[in-house]
Amino acid sequence: xxxxxxxxxxxxxxxxxxxxxxxxxxxxxxxxxxxxxxxxxxxxxxxxxxxxxxxxxxxxxxxxxxxxxxxxxxxxxxxxxxxxxxxxxxxxxxxxxxxxxxxxxxxxxxxxxxxxxxxxxxxxxxxxxxxxxxxxxxxxxxxxxxxxxxxxxxxxxxxxxxxxxxxxxxxxxxxxxxxxxxxxxxxxxxxxxxxxxxxxxxxxxxxxxxxxxxxxxxxxxxxxxxxxxxxxxxxxxxxxxxxxxxxxxxxxxxxxxxxxxxxxxxx
Numbered sequence: 001x002x003x004x005x006x007x008x009x010x011x012x013x014x015x016x017x018x019x020x021x022x023x024x025x026x027x028x029x030x031x032x033x034x035x036x037x038x039x040x041x042x043x044x045x046x047x048x049x050x051x052x053x054x055x056x057x058x059x060x061x062x063x064x065x066x067x068x069x070x071x072x073x074x075x076x077x078x079x080x081x082x083x084x085x086x087x088x089x090x091x092x093x094x095x096x097x098x099x100x101x102x103x104x105x106x107x108x109x110x111x112x113x114x115x116x117x118x119x120x121x122x123x124x125x126x127x128x129x130x131x132x133x134x135x136x137x138x139x140x141x142x143x144x145x146x147x148x149x150x151x152x153x154x155x156x157x158x159x160x161x162x163x164x165x166x167x168x169x170x171x172x173x174x175x176x177x178x179x180x181x182x183x184x185x186x187x188x189x190x191x192x193x194x195x196x197x198x199x200x201x202x203x204x205x206x207x208x209x210x211x212x213x214x215x216x217x218x219x220x221x222x223x224x225x226x227x228x229x230x231x232x233x234x235x236x237x238x239x240x241x242x243x244x245x246x247x248x249x250x251x252x253x254x255x256x257x258x259x260x261x262x263x264x265x266x267x
Contacts, residue, residue: 014236019176019244020121026237027226029062030218032121033153034205034257037217039066039120041203042259046149048072051115054141056104056134057122061091067118068095076100076114078107105133112143120151123191124182131181135195139264146264148197153182153207154258160184168251175247185258197262207255210245 014022020031032039043063048070058064058077067075068091075097077088085099092099102108104122117138123131138148155165165184172180183191189200208214216224231238248255 014234014240016177017240018178019240020178022237022240024060026230026234026241027223028215028219029060029223031059031062031209032151032257033124033207033209033255034151034259035208035214035218036066038151038203038205038257038259039063042149042151042261043067043070043118045201045203045259045261046116046118046147048116052076052113053116053118054078054107054109054114054138056107056117056119056138058088058099059122061088063118063120064088064091064097068092068097071095072116076109078102078104078109080104105130105137107137107141109141111140112146114141115143115146117142117146117148119149121153123150124153124180125178127179127181131191132195135191135197139195139197142264144264144266147261148192148264149259149261150188150192151257151259152188153180154188154204154256155182155184155254156256158184158186160254164254168254171247171251175244182255183258185256185260188258188260192260192262195262196265198265200260200262203259205257205259207248207252207257210241210248 023031030036043066048067051072052074053067053072054076055064056078058079064077072095075092075095077099079085080103082101085101088099123134142148169181185202189202192200231241
């Protein structure tokens, strides 16, 4: 969960801070529904090596670090907060990457200038209109044959009734204090297809963002201990995290992590 709220954490209390930034304040660096494992698979499917890559909403720069490790030809990050761009610039120095302050739906980048566009855990935080605008912008800046890779929170099964979707979204919003709007895999696929993407490949992973085993796998022992230590001394944060974990557990059979890679037609 990267979200689009401002990155600076100072001045926001633990009790009302958006859940993803609360976790960042506690020391969590991997803020993705499917964890590092699904990110690794979706980046491999996107074909990062030797490509001109644009990342929408790089946030804390954790995915940017993974992208740089795959040796792209170039990297451009697009984030709407200046503090985020400064953090990511340090991460992408090894590939002479750049970061611009802009909205993901209006990047200002030239059309047909990228081979790969990556966006992780940011479309989920948008309403339907904004989702469509961001996906359309990704399509615009990609060359023919270019790939758009997303990693988002999903709902299952595809046949889930609308009333159930609304209940889950409402409870998630109450818990994480962000108006999260996850979609089913079929809806994520349709979103990309409606924008013109084809040959869409979908992958899944358990949504275990606050599962202790996932935290250990994603953050390592020292990182996990840092988070636990912060939870011990921050009572309001501890109550928030417990509440989020209870919500995720309540809907554990309905939540999943979804990754998809769509391709711009070659002609």
